[in-house]
Amino acid sequence: MTKPKVASVWLEACAGCHMSFLDMDERLVDLFSRVEITATPISDIKVIPEVTVGVIEGGLGNEEELHIAKDLREKCKILIAWGDCAVFGGINCMRNFIKPEDMLREAYTDTASTVNPTGVLPHVDIPALLPEAIPVDRAVKVDVYVPGCPPDADTIAYVFNEILEGRIPKVPSPMMRYD
Amino acid sequence: MSETKIKMFIDGKECVGVKGDTILEVAKKNDITSIPTLCWMKGLTSIGACRMCVVEPEGGGRMLTACTSPAEEGLRISTATERLVAYRRQVLELLFAGRNHFCMFCSQSGDCELQTLAIEHGMDSVRYPYLYAPFENDTTDARIQADHNRCILCQRCVRTCSEKVGACTLGMKKRGWSMTIEADFGSTIGQSDTCVGCGACAQACPTGTITLRDLVYRGRRKDCDAVVDTVCPICSMGCSIKAYVRTGSIVRVEGTNLEGPDGGQLCAEGRFSLPHSSERPRVVRPMIRTGSTFREASWEEALELVGSKLKATRKSGKTGALISSLATDEELAAFAGFRDAAGIRTSAYSDDSLRGFREGVEPFVKQGVRPFTAAHNILKADRVILVEADPQKILPIAASYVRVAVLHRGAELVHVGKNATPFPGITDLEAQTLQDSKVEEKLRCAQKPVFILGPSVLSSALAVTKVLNFAIEHRAFFEDGIGVVPLLGESNVLGAMNALGDQGGWLEEEQDFLYVYSTGLVPESAKALNAMSRSGFTAIQTPFLTPPLSNLADVLLPAPAWFEREGHFFTLEGERRTLSKIMDPDPGQKGFTEILQTICEKAGVKMTDSSAAPFENVFSSKISADLAKQVQVREV
Numbered sequence: 118m119t120k121p122k123v124a125s126v127w128l129e130a131c132a133g134c135h136m137s138f139l140d141m142d143e144r145l146v147d148l149f150s151r152v153e154i155t156a157t158p159i160s161d162i163k164v165i166p167e168v169t170v171g172v173i174e175g176g177l178g179n180e181e182e183l184h185i186a187k188d189l190r191e192k193c194k195i196l197i198a199w200g201d202c203a204v205f206g207g208i209n210c211m212r213n214f215i216k217p218e219d220m221l222r223e224a225y226t227d228t229a230s231t232v233n234p235t236g237v238l239p240h241v242d243i244p245a246l247l248p249e250a251i252p253v254d255r256a257v258k259v260d261v262y263v264p265g266c267p268p269d270a271d272t273i274a275y276v277f278n279e280i281l282e283g284r285i286p287k288v289p290s291p292m293m294r295y296d
Numbered sequence: 297m298s299e300t301k302i303k304m305f306i307d308g309k310e311c312v313g314v315k316g317d318t319i320l321e322v323a324k325k326n327d328i329t330s331i332p333t334l335c336w337m338k339g340l341t342s343i344g345a346c347r348m349c350v351v352e353p354e355g356g357g358r359m360l361t362a363c364t365s366p367a368e369e370g371l372r373i374s375t376a377t378e379r380l381v382a383y384r385r386q387v388l389e390l391l392f393a394g395r396n397h398f399c400m401f402c403s404q405s406g407d408c409e410l411q412t413l414a415i416e417h418g419m420d421s422v423r424y425p426y427l428y429a430p431f432e433n434d435t436t437d438a439r440i441q442a443d444h445n446r447c448i449l450c451q452r453c454v455r456t457c458s459e460k461v462g463a464c465t466l467g468m469k470k471r472g473w474s475m476t477i478e479a480d481f482g483s484t485i486g487q488s489d490t491c492v493g494c495g496a497c498a499q500a501c502p503t504g505t506i507t508l509r510d511l512v513y514r515g516r517r518k519d520c521d522a523v524v525d526t527v528c529p530i531c532s533m534g535c536s537i538k539a540y541v542r543t544g545s546i547v548r549v550e551g552t553n554l555e556g557p558d559g560g561q562l563c564a565e566g567r568f569s570l571p572h573s574s575e576r577p578r579v580v581r582p583m584i585r586t587g588s589t590f591r592e593a594s595w596e597e598a599l600e601l602v603g604s605k606l607k608a609t610r611k612s613g614k615t616g617a618l619i620s621s622l623a624t625d626e627e628l629a630a631f632a633g634f635r636d637a638a639g640i641r642t643s644a645y646s647d648d649s650l651r652g653f654r655e656g657v658e659p660f661v662k663q664g665v666r667p668f669t670a671a672h673n674i675l676k677a678d679r680v681i682l683v684e685a686d687p688q689k690i691l692p693i694a695a696s697y698v699r700v701a702v703l704h705r706g707a708e709l710v711h712v713g714k715n716a717t718p719f720p721g722i723t724d725l726e727a728q729t730l731q732d733s734k735v736e737e738k739l740r741c742a743q744k745p746v747f748i749l750g751p752s753v754l755s756s757a758l759a760v761t762k763v764l765n766f767a768i769e770h771r772a773f774f775e776d777g778i779g780v781v782p783l784l785g786e787s788n789v790l791g792a793m794n795a796l797g798d799q800g801g802w803l804e805e806e807q808d809f810l811y812v813y814s815t816g817l818v819p820e821s822a823k824a825l826n827a828m829s830r831s832g833f834t835a836i837q838t839p840f841l842t843p844p845l846s847n848l849a850d851v852l853l854p855a856p857a858w859f860e861r862e863g864h865f866f867t868l869e870g871e872r873r874t875l876s877k878i879m880d881p882d883p884g885q886k887g888f889t890e891i892l893q894t895i896c897e898k899a900g901v902k903m904t905d906s907s908a909a910p911f912e913n914v915f916s917s918k919i920s921a922d923l924a925k926q927v928q929v930r931e932v
Contacts, residue, residue, distance in 0.1 A: 201400050204421050208398060213428040249428070254421060262420040266400030293415045295399035296406065 121169035121281070124156040125199075126189055128182040129209045129250065130175025133267035134200040135159065140270035148274075151281055168193045170280060173253050176202045176209045181244035183256055190257040195280060198252070198259045199273070201266040201295060209250040217246040260285055265294045304371040305354075313367050318342065320349055320362040323375070330375045332384065332413055334502060335450035336363045338554040340459060346450055347387050348413065351375050359383065385417045393424040394473055396431065396445040404504030407516040410448055411503075431476060436486025439509055439568060440498055444476045447505040453477060453497035460559030462699025465491045477505070492692060493564040499550050510571060514547045515540075525552065526876040527865060528566040529622050529858040530817055532784050533671060533693045534867030535562055539570070539859065539878050546574040546859060546878065557672035557869075563692035573817065574859060577841040580882065583852040590852060595886060598851050602811070602835045603898020606638060609808040609833070610899060615640045616807045616831075618824060619796075621650075621786035622815040624863025624875060628788070628795035629909070630889040631813070637896045637903040640811070641802045644792035645824055651801075653782055654793055656760025659927040664918030666777030667764055669746065670870030673774045674781060675701050677746035679738060683730065683763055684713040685750030690783040691868070694748065695719075710738055713750070730766050745772045746779040754782055758929060765926040773922040776870055776915075786818060790866035794909045807831040811895075812849075813888070815858060816840035837891065853891065856881040866914050 127135060135158055141148065152170075156162040165171075165185075171193030177183050190196055201207040212220045226236050253259055263276055272292050279286035300315040306328050313322035320342075323331050334346035344361035351362045354372040359380070362373075374380070391410060399405045431444035449468070454477065457466045465488050469478045479488040498506045517523070520540040528535040528549070535558060540548040549570045551560035582598035583590035593601075609615050619631050621644045635642040644650060657667035674680060674697035687695035698719065701707040708724040711717035712735065717726050727735050739745055747767050753759045764780060772779030784790065803823060810831035814820065816839045820828075828834045828848040836849035839857040846852055860881035864872050886894075896903040 198421075205392070206426060208400065210396075210426065210428065211398075213426075214430045252421075255425070259421070264420055287418065288420050290415050290418055293418070293420060295411055295415070296402070 120153040122153045122155050123170045124165050124168045125172035126185050127158045128173060128175030129178040130200060130202040134174040137267040137270050138273050141274050144274055148277060165189055165192050170195045172197045172199055173203050174199045176206050176250050176252055177256055178209050178250040179244040179246050186253055186257050195260045197261040197263060199263050200268055201264055203253045204262045204264045206250060206252040213249045263288055266296055302367055302369045304367055306373045307375055317367045318363055319351060319365050319367050319373060322367045331362050334409060337452050337500060339559045340455045348384055350380055350383060352380060385419055388414045388417055388419050389422045389424055391448050392422050393426050402504055403512040408504060409502035434484045436484040440485050440495060441509055442485060442506050446503045448503055449475055450502060452500040453506055456496050456500040460561055461494060461496050461696050462703055463490045463492050466497060494561060495567045496561050511548055515542045524876050524878045526878060527873045529787050529875060530565055531691055532787050532789050532868045533691055534865050534869060534873045535566060541878060546571045557675055558693050561693055561696060579838060579841055579852055579854045585850045599894045600898055602851050603895045605833045606809055606895060606899040610639060612808050614807050615809040616802055617642045617811040619644055619813045620815040621645050621789045621792045622817055623788060625791045626863040627888050628791055630892055632795050633903050634892040637901045642796050643803060644796055650793050652755040652757045653760055655757035660764055660924060663924055665921055665924040666917035668780045668782055669774040669777045671781050671868045674698055674746050677701055677744045678707050679742040679745040680707050681710045681712060681745060681747045683747055683749050684752045685748045685783055686718040687748060687783060688718055690785045708738060710735060739770045745770055746781060747772060748781045750783055761929050768924050768926050777917055777921050778924055788865045790914050794914050803827045810834045812836040814838040814845060816842055817858060820845055854885055856885055872911055
């Protein structure tokens, strides 16, 4: 039987969750013998094929991220949300207290440390911002939630092992963290 | 009052409680731990605001909040059905969605009851859209800050501030999801007129809404190396505290007496200065003065010098020894033994108020009656009479009792004295003297008056006797003594009175030899410092390097700090309490008794083992207080 395929994407987040995944250390050797890694930030392959398991790290803050999340949902059977940003929205949601245009102005022109005499703002060449940054499950159905900032390597390993055993896991309370 | 027993079943287990208990109280008495709580807190009125403690009758039916629903005979309750757990999780998700919780950078993460409950209930995501409403932070106070993003509206802080501290600073403003806590109807914590800065609201807060700046990121409770139950050593209330130790520092202290009269309060001094004390510079070696500086010496050399000085001056009649009133009973007993062996005159630091109080109460002690009552009896009084007293300055917890007695128990407050009342807004009468006819009028119908005596009264034996006569005339009697609360500020002042008796007055004379034992927690009085500077030879034993005290010594000896000692204190709460050792002292540190014995040995006298004066002298009375009689006073 062919190995199940896994793809992961790095959306609005810091890559800490993928770093935690790499913290599985030697357990990765065993995992790679049982699954086929396809598109991930680790392999740097960006085209998402049909996969069994899709993983999203990070929330959704712009149109591209929304598109990628929907694309991955379409192409995978089981979708995992990794980390507080994907599960709860996380630190990205701090921008939701003000309007997107005010946020951009603050970041690109108004802060004291910014040198931008002509007041250039990102626009046509950058994906448009969503009105609010949102967790993944606001846009697509999520099957497995793994909160934590970042989640522990043990928790990530647990989730993969459960899926390989044919179960859809829920992170048990003793293992769960939000910080 | 007889208690009617009731029997009910919780999750099939037979539980016994009494009529008037809530379901939650019965569950707790029977060790059932499956009812979660969030807005409930021991010692506070229950309000059922958070809906976490919902239970349901067996077989379904309407959900009840366990903290407010009375237990009834034969009631059968389930606490952990699928429906209940789902409901609780829903509540938690709504709490997370309604405010802005960022656990990943919250200073309270890991020490937050909301987070703990959410994890226990398996909340791995939130189904509801987040509101992202902006909430302000209140950072106007130097020690206490409030981040309304984390608030779950449990009102524990509001109830603590009202029911325990009596300041009634905190309240709620706005409606619905916009509700926030506020101070003084629209002010902030730092700008509040009524806030006493005790930090009880932060201790009560289950999340990180109200926090103490000192504690932020200093470690979660569960990360601490040790947690020790002890008492606050600073004032004579002797509040029960829990001290958290981490990497050699006390990082946090909390009041623990949640169900007692003080409700687990600490004053600002106890809550904020005790943790810092473990980081103060220490005296680590014996030091001997050489000109204007010190050199390190061995214990042997230092004690030899002190002993030889004592030997040379012992017969002059100009030798003295001073001890802090924060010393334990055991240390005071050793000190009394030192006095007897060396023929030295002794005094506690707080001698002035001690002497007046001691002489003033003597005629009543001889009657076999206890001439004062426990401070918490202020809560049972129907008239509180301040006699030249400002409790907030001396015993802040007693001030809380006054406020709670007036605001929640209907007591009337009378202030007698030349200054303005320390409790504006809640004082019913201000008078210049106790003999004022208006005071007489207030006391005529009083069932349980209590008199709180300030330092200027306590320093005068005549004034103390007069007030006690006045109290007896107006039948100020409590179960444990006459209804008088002396504001004796230093922690074991009653123990010092018990152990050392009255030897005051010599401090103003020139001394040839002076031995000082300081605990370093309260500043020395100008009188004591003058005595040290004028003495021909001064030996000072103190834990901390604190000018000007440590600069006045000819020999400076290390002492264990309060967190390295253990022993007993007499407290104004009417009981003897135990100071526990929190951290081990330096291995080179010598015990107090050992030091005194060595000094006596070097001085050529023998110090016998001395036992503490019996504590019954302080707390027991031979006859009931209401048999006390007024005594004649001789006006001078």
